[in-house]
Amino acid sequence: MFDESLITESRLSSAKKKELTPLRFYPDDQNALFGGSTGSMYFTTLDECQCADFAINGRIQPCKHMIRLAMECGVIDRSGMETDKTAATVKYQLARMKQYIREEPIAKVALFVRPLQSIALEGSYPVSEHRFDEAIDADGVSNSPIFKRKKDGDLSIDKKYKKDIDNVLDVARNRFGDEALARIDDDDLIELLGRNLDLG
Protein backbone atom coordinates (compact mmCIF):
# COMPACT_ATOMS: atom_id res chain seq x y z
CA MET A 1 0.00 0.00 0.00
CA PHE A 2 1.08 3.59 -0.63
CA ASP A 3 3.47 4.71 2.12
CA GLU A 4 3.52 8.49 2.52
CA SER A 5 6.59 8.36 4.81
CA LEU A 6 8.74 7.19 1.87
CA ILE A 7 8.05 10.30 -0.24
CA THR A 8 11.20 12.31 -0.98
CA GLU A 9 11.18 16.10 -1.21
CA SER A 10 12.49 16.22 -4.78
CA ARG A 11 9.95 13.69 -6.08
CA LEU A 12 7.16 15.55 -4.31
CA SER A 13 8.12 18.80 -5.97
CA SER A 14 8.28 17.12 -9.42
CA ALA A 15 4.90 15.49 -8.82
CA LYS A 16 3.21 18.87 -8.38
CA LYS A 17 4.31 20.28 -11.73
CA LYS A 18 1.76 20.87 -14.46
CA GLU A 19 3.73 18.68 -16.90
CA LEU A 20 2.92 15.76 -14.61
CA THR A 21 -0.82 16.02 -15.16
CA PRO A 22 -1.89 12.46 -16.02
CA LEU A 23 -2.75 11.83 -19.67
CA ARG A 24 -5.51 9.51 -18.45
CA PHE A 25 -6.86 9.24 -14.94
CA TYR A 26 -9.24 6.55 -13.71
CA PRO A 27 -10.35 7.65 -10.23
CA ASP A 28 -12.57 4.63 -9.58
CA ASP A 29 -9.68 2.22 -10.13
CA GLN A 30 -7.08 4.60 -8.67
CA ASN A 31 -4.73 4.30 -11.64
CA ALA A 32 -3.46 6.55 -14.40
CA LEU A 33 -1.32 6.85 -17.53
CA PHE A 34 1.59 9.30 -17.51
CA GLY A 35 3.79 10.43 -20.40
CA GLY A 36 7.51 9.86 -19.82
CA SER A 37 10.28 12.19 -20.98
CA THR A 38 11.72 9.50 -23.28
CA GLY A 39 8.47 9.06 -25.21
CA SER A 40 7.15 6.06 -23.30
CA MET A 41 3.84 5.95 -21.47
CA TYR A 42 3.66 4.57 -17.93
CA PHE A 43 0.77 2.77 -16.29
CA THR A 44 0.73 3.77 -12.63
CA THR A 45 -1.12 2.53 -9.57
CA LEU A 46 -0.70 3.48 -5.91
CA ASP A 47 1.47 0.35 -5.53
CA GLU A 48 3.65 0.43 -8.63
CA CYS A 49 4.76 2.25 -11.75
CA GLN A 50 6.40 1.23 -15.03
CA CYS A 51 8.95 4.07 -14.96
CA ALA A 52 12.71 3.62 -14.59
CA ASP A 53 12.93 5.51 -11.30
CA PHE A 54 10.63 3.09 -9.50
CA ALA A 55 12.61 0.10 -10.81
CA ILE A 56 15.97 1.68 -9.94
CA ASN A 57 14.97 2.52 -6.37
CA GLY A 58 14.09 -1.12 -5.83
CA ARG A 59 10.32 -0.62 -6.10
CA ILE A 60 10.26 0.77 -2.58
CA GLN A 61 10.03 4.55 -2.67
CA PRO A 62 7.04 5.90 -4.62
CA CYS A 63 8.10 7.65 -7.85
CA LYS A 64 6.79 11.07 -8.86
CA HIS A 65 3.99 9.43 -10.88
CA MET A 66 2.74 7.42 -7.90
CA ILE A 67 2.93 10.53 -5.72
CA ARG A 68 0.99 12.51 -8.30
CA LEU A 69 -1.62 9.75 -8.55
CA ALA A 70 -1.97 9.76 -4.75
CA MET A 71 -2.66 13.52 -4.94
CA GLU A 72 -5.17 13.10 -7.76
CA CYS A 73 -6.95 10.41 -5.73
CA GLY A 74 -6.99 12.57 -2.61
CA VAL A 75 -4.88 10.04 -0.70
CA ILE A 76 -2.31 12.72 0.23
CA ASP A 77 -2.37 16.51 0.47
CA ARG A 78 -2.49 18.14 -2.97
CA SER A 79 -1.69 21.74 -2.10
CA GLY A 80 0.51 23.36 -4.73
CA MET A 81 -0.45 20.81 -7.38
CA GLU A 82 -0.59 22.36 -10.86
CA THR A 83 -2.82 20.91 -13.57
CA ASP A 84 -2.47 21.44 -17.31
CA LYS A 85 -3.53 18.55 -19.52
CA THR A 86 -2.44 20.36 -22.70
CA ALA A 87 1.09 20.97 -21.41
CA ALA A 88 1.40 17.34 -20.34
CA THR A 89 0.02 16.06 -23.65
CA VAL A 90 2.33 18.25 -25.74
CA LYS A 91 5.38 17.26 -23.69
CA TYR A 92 4.57 13.58 -24.13
CA GLN A 93 3.81 13.85 -27.83
CA LEU A 94 7.03 15.75 -28.60
CA ALA A 95 9.04 13.13 -26.68
CA ARG A 96 7.17 10.35 -28.48
CA MET A 97 7.93 11.86 -31.91
CA LYS A 98 11.64 12.01 -31.04
CA GLN A 99 11.57 8.42 -29.84
CA TYR A 100 9.82 7.37 -33.07
CA ILE A 101 12.45 9.14 -35.21
CA ARG A 102 15.31 7.57 -33.25
CA GLU A 103 14.01 4.01 -33.06
CA GLU A 104 11.66 3.07 -35.91
CA PRO A 105 12.90 1.64 -39.25
CA ILE A 106 14.43 4.44 -41.28
CA ALA A 107 12.06 4.31 -44.26
CA LYS A 108 9.07 4.53 -41.94
CA VAL A 109 10.68 7.47 -40.19
CA ALA A 110 11.30 9.15 -43.54
CA LEU A 111 7.60 8.98 -44.35
CA PHE A 112 6.84 10.68 -41.04
CA VAL A 113 9.58 13.30 -41.31
CA ARG A 114 8.67 14.26 -44.86
CA PRO A 115 5.35 15.93 -44.04
CA LEU A 116 6.67 17.15 -40.69
CA GLN A 117 9.50 19.04 -42.35
CA SER A 118 7.22 20.39 -45.02
CA ILE A 119 4.80 21.68 -42.41
CA ALA A 120 7.68 23.33 -40.54
CA LEU A 121 9.19 24.93 -43.65
CA GLU A 122 6.16 25.71 -45.78
CA GLY A 123 3.38 25.94 -43.22
CA SER A 124 1.22 23.04 -44.25
CA TYR A 125 1.02 19.64 -45.88
CA PRO A 126 -1.82 17.57 -47.31
CA VAL A 127 -1.36 14.53 -45.15
CA SER A 128 -3.31 11.53 -44.05
CA GLU A 129 -3.32 11.09 -40.33
CA HIS A 130 -2.24 7.55 -39.73
CA ARG A 131 1.52 7.93 -39.66
CA PHE A 132 1.28 10.95 -37.40
CA ASP A 133 -1.10 9.05 -35.15
CA GLU A 134 1.39 6.23 -34.93
CA ALA A 135 4.13 8.63 -33.87
CA ILE A 136 2.13 10.56 -31.29
CA ASP A 137 0.02 7.62 -30.26
CA ALA A 138 -1.80 9.33 -27.42
CA ASP A 139 -4.79 10.83 -29.17
CA GLY A 140 -3.75 11.28 -32.76
CA VAL A 141 -3.38 14.37 -34.86
CA SER A 142 -6.98 15.48 -34.75
CA ASN A 143 -6.79 15.80 -30.96
CA SER A 144 -3.18 16.97 -30.71
CA PRO A 145 -2.67 20.54 -29.51
CA ILE A 146 0.46 20.67 -31.72
CA PHE A 147 -1.19 20.28 -35.12
CA LYS A 148 -4.15 22.05 -36.64
CA ARG A 149 -6.22 20.95 -39.57
CA LYS A 150 -6.93 23.77 -41.97
CA LYS A 151 -10.20 24.17 -43.86
CA ASP A 152 -8.75 22.57 -46.99
CA GLY A 153 -7.78 19.49 -44.97
CA ASP A 154 -4.06 20.25 -44.84
CA LEU A 155 -2.18 20.02 -41.57
CA SER A 156 -0.33 22.94 -40.03
CA ILE A 157 1.47 23.61 -36.77
CA ASP A 158 0.14 25.80 -34.02
CA LYS A 159 2.65 28.67 -34.12
CA LYS A 160 3.55 28.38 -30.47
CA TYR A 161 4.96 24.89 -31.04
CA LYS A 162 7.06 25.82 -34.09
CA LYS A 163 10.29 25.80 -32.08
CA ASP A 164 9.46 22.45 -30.47
CA ILE A 165 8.93 20.92 -33.91
CA ASP A 166 12.27 22.37 -35.04
CA ASN A 167 13.83 20.49 -32.11
CA VAL A 168 12.09 17.29 -33.26
CA LEU A 169 13.52 17.86 -36.76
CA ASP A 170 17.00 18.21 -35.22
CA VAL A 171 16.63 14.62 -34.07
CA ALA A 172 15.79 13.69 -37.68
CA ARG A 173 18.87 15.62 -38.83
CA ASN A 174 20.99 13.50 -36.50
CA ARG A 175 19.55 10.31 -37.93
CA PHE A 176 19.52 11.18 -41.65
CA GLY A 177 22.28 13.77 -41.96
CA ASP A 178 21.81 17.16 -43.62
CA GLU A 179 21.93 15.89 -47.16
CA ALA A 180 19.35 13.13 -46.85
CA LEU A 181 17.07 15.34 -44.76
CA ALA A 182 17.13 17.98 -47.51
CA ARG A 183 16.10 15.26 -50.00
CA ILE A 184 13.49 13.64 -47.76
CA ASP A 185 10.67 14.40 -50.21
CA ASP A 186 12.56 12.60 -52.98
CA ASP A 187 10.60 9.44 -53.81
CA ASP A 188 13.73 7.63 -55.05
CA LEU A 189 15.40 8.18 -51.68
CA ILE A 190 12.40 6.81 -49.81
CA GLU A 191 12.30 3.82 -52.14
CA LEU A 192 15.99 3.19 -51.54
CA LEU A 193 15.53 3.37 -47.78
CA GLY A 194 12.46 1.14 -47.91
CA ARG A 195 13.71 -1.46 -50.35
CA ASN A 196 13.86 -4.20 -47.76
CA LEU A 197 11.01 -2.99 -45.64
CA ASP A 198 7.34 -3.78 -45.84
CA LEU A 199 5.72 -0.45 -45.10
CA GLY A 200 2.25 -1.93 -44.94
Ligand SMILES: [Zn+2]
Ligand atom coordinates in the same frame (compact mmCIF):
# COMPACT_ATOMS: atom_id res chain seq x y z
ZN1 LIG B 1 6.80 6.34 -12.09
